[in-house]
Amino acid sequence: MAARGKNINLFLMDGDPSGRIKCTLANWTGVAYRIPRTELDKCKGREDLSQSGIYFLFGSSDQTGENMVYIGQAGVRKNGEGILCRLYEHKRDQDKEYWTEAIAFTTSNNSFGPTEISYLENRFTNMAVAAKRYQVKNSNEPNSGNVTEEKESELEEFIDYAQIVMGTLGHKVFEPLTQSGKSASATDSTTEVSSPVFHITRNGTNAKARLTSEGFVVLSGSVIRKDTVPSCPDYVKNTREENKDYIDGNSVLQKDMLFKTPSGASSFVLGAPTNGNVEWKTEDGKTLKDIEMSDTVDK
Numbered sequence: 001m002a003a004r005g006k007n008i009n010l011f012l013m014d015g016d017p018s019g020r021i022k023c024t025l026a027n028w029t030g031v032a033y034r035i036p037r038t039e040l041d042k043c044k045g046r047e048d049l050s051q052s053g054i055y056f057l058f059g060s061s062d063q064t065g066e067n068m069v070y071i072g073q074a075g076v077r078k079n080g081e082g083i084l085c086r087l088y089e090h091k092r093d094q095d096k097e098y099w100t101e102a103i104a105f106t107t108s109n110n111s112f113g114p115t116e117i118s119y120l121e122n123r124f125t126n127m128a129v130a131a132k133r134y135q136v137k138n139s140n141e142p143n144s145g146n147v148t149e150e151k152e153s154e155l156e157e158f159i160d161y162a163q164i165v166m167g168t169l170g171h172k173v174f175e176p177l178t179q180s181g182k183s184a185s186a187t188d189s190t191t192e193v194s195s196p197v198f199h200i201t202r203n204g205t206n207a208k209a210r211l212t213s214e215g216f217v218v219l220s221g222s223v224i225r226k227d228t229v230p231s232c233p234d235y236v237k238n239t240r241e242e243n244k245d246y247i248d249g250n251s252v253l254q255k256d257m258l259f260k261t262p263s264g265a266s267s268f269v270l271g272a273p274t275n276g277n278v279e280w281k282t283e284d285g286k287t288l289k290d291i292e293m294s295d296t297v298d299k
Contacts, residue, residue: 008168014042023169028161029111033104034169040087049084052076052113053106054120057090057099058171061135064242068098069173070137071125073117082106096137103169105162118145119155124162127174132255134173177217177256178210198280198288200269207253207269209262209280211288216265216276218257226251228271236267262288 007026014020020039023032031048043049057070074086083104090096105120106112112120122144128136147155163174178195197219200207207222224247228237240247246254259265262276270279277289 006164008165010168014039021169023165024108025161025165028158029107029109030158030161030165031106031108032162032165032169034101035087035104036101037091037099040084040091043084046084048106048108048110049104050076050082051106051110052117053083053104054117054124055083055087055102055104056124056166056171056173057096057102057137058134058173059098059100061098067134068137069128069134069171070096070099071121071128071142072138073121073142074104075114075117098137103166103171105165115145115147116151116155118143119147119152120159123155123159124174127159131172131174131176133175133177134171177214177258178212178219196282196291198282200266200279200281203270205269209265211262212258215258215260216262216280218253218259218265218269220253220256222253222269224251224253224269225271231273232271233267233273235264236271239268240271 009024009026011022011024012019013022019036020042021034023034024030033043033049035043052075053073055072055074057072059068060066061068070090072086072090074083076082083106087102087104090099090102121142125136125138125142128134166173167175195210195212198209198211200209203225205223205225207224208219209222210217210219228240243257246257248254257265257268259268262280263274264276266274266276266279277292278287280288282291
C-alpha cells in the first residue's frame with residue numbers, strides 16, 4: 001500500500017522560522033514544541049508546557065562537530081511545573097551546556113502519567129541509539145515501566161506520529177542513514193527500498209554504499225585504502241582525520257558515513273581524487289552513471 005499523505009500544522013509562535021514552533025498533526029492528540037535555548041523565557045505561562053512529557057536536548061560537540069541529543073522525561077511537580085521547569089534545570093546544568101534547542105512532546109488532553117512517560121523515554125532513547133545519527137548523551141538506559149498491551153499499542157501509535165513530527169522539525173534522530181530490505185513508514189504498510197548497493201573493490205578496497213535522498217552513504221564494514229596519494233583533496237584528508245576513531249587498524253569503517261556526492265564518497269574510500277559516477281558499480285558492473293541514465297533501477 002502506498003504511503004498516505006499527512007496534514008501537519010506548524011505555528012511560528014514568534015513569526016520567525018528560527019524561533020519557537022508549535023507543531024500538531026491531524027488526528028493526533030500530541031503537541032510538539034521546538035524551543036531555542038535562548039527563548040525559554042517566552043514560554044512561561046504556557047499551560048501545556050507545565051504538563052508531563054518527553055523532551056529532547058539537541059546540540060553538537062565543539063571538538064568533533066558531532067550531533068548530540070539528550071532524551072528525558074518531565075513529570076508534573078508539586079508546584080504544578082512540568083516540562084518547562086525541567087528545561088530550565090538543564091539550562092543551569094554546566095554538564096549540558098552543549099544544547100541549543102529543545103523539542104518537547106506532550107498531549108492536548110494532558111493524558112501522560114508516570115508510566116506513559118517512562119515507556120516513551122525508554123523507546124525514544126533506544127530508537128535514537130539504534131539509528132546512530134546522534135551521539136546519545138543519556139548515561140543509562142531509562143526504565144520502560146510496566147504497561148498493559150492496550151496502553152503499549154496506544155503509545156506506539158503516539159511514537160509513530162512523533163517520528164513524523166521530529167523529522168518535520170529538522171531532526172532525523174530516529175532515522176538510520178540507510179534502510180535495508182524494507183523501510184517501515186509510520187502508520188503505513190512497508191515499502192521496498194529501491195537503491196541498489198554499489199561497490200568499489202580496487203587498490204585493496206572493499207567498500208559498499210547506497211544512494212539516499214540525503215546523499216551517498218558508505219556503509220559500515222567497508223574496507224578503505226589505508227594511505228592517501230599526494231594529490232588527495234584536503235577535504236578527504238580532513239574527513240579521514242575527523243573520523244579516525246571510526247576506522248580500525250585494518251582500515252575497516254565502523255559506522256555508516258554520509259557524503260553529499262558520490263565523488264566525495266569514492267575519494268574518501270580510495271584516498272585520491274576520483275569520479276564517483278564511474279567508480280561506484282553494482283554487482284553486475286553497472287556504474288552509478290549507467291544507473292542514473294537508465295529509465296529503471298535494478299532492485
